[in-house]
Amino acid sequence: MQRSDESEQSVDDLLAEVEGLTEGDARSEARRQSADRGSSDASAASTSRQSSLRARLGGLFSLRTFLVALVLSVVAVVAGGLVPLVGFVGRLVGLFVVAFAIGLVGRERHYVEVGLAGALASGMGFVVGTLTSAFFPFAVRLLSEYGVAIAGVGAGVGALAALVGHYFGRDLRDGVTRDL
Incomplete structure (x- = not known):
């Protein structure tokens, strides 16, 4: 032994x-x-x-950046959802703008934080939007049957909008700060 x-x-x-x-x-x-x-x-x-x-x-994940991105993304989803007749598109535009601003202002890349925050905010926005846009008993039944799919689609679309926005913000920052 x-x-x-x-x-x-x-x-x-x-x-x-x-x-x-x-x-x-x-x-x-x-x-x-x-x-x-x-x-x-x-x-x-x-x-x-x-x-x-x-x-x-x-170097991979910053909790502070994630929390800031999440709060700003939730505000963007709520503000975008308040626009009549374009609530869904307004939410995505709000996520894009927030991610664009984080990419433009930040010195480092934060794709993971921004993508996760956009996914969470958009997924919650889709679920809450489904509850408030239909007759409540019908909405509850719809969410009980398809709630995971609705939240999943919302999270996927929100993550995509946030990642594209962050990419374009980083690209603009790189173009503005690059020496000629």
Whole structure:
């Protein structure tokens, strides 16, 4: 049987090798060297793994940007839905404008945050719009049968409108800030 120290060290070595393959930077090399030296301090290893995970996710998803985009998207969906006779199109135009503004103002790309916020806001807007646009008992029955499909279509169309808006906002920002 192996001692518990040996099994922990082999797990640390394996984790260091996996991080070295996925990251490929100086920090992973330093971790690999410290693991090779026999460093078996479990708390230090878990802290470095947590900070590494935060660093990887920090560049991919920003919670603050997502919350701002979600609030602005909900406001755009409500404001666009208030326009008579073009409520559905007004919602999508509102999402496009919000995503365009975030793309124009932001220094970094936020496609994930803007797309998710647009999908959530539009999906909720479709469901609430179905409840308020038809006779209530009929709307409840319609949502009980087709609610997931209605929310899914709303989320898909909203995500598409938000992503296209963000793309055009980023494109305009790139054109305005590029040196001639």
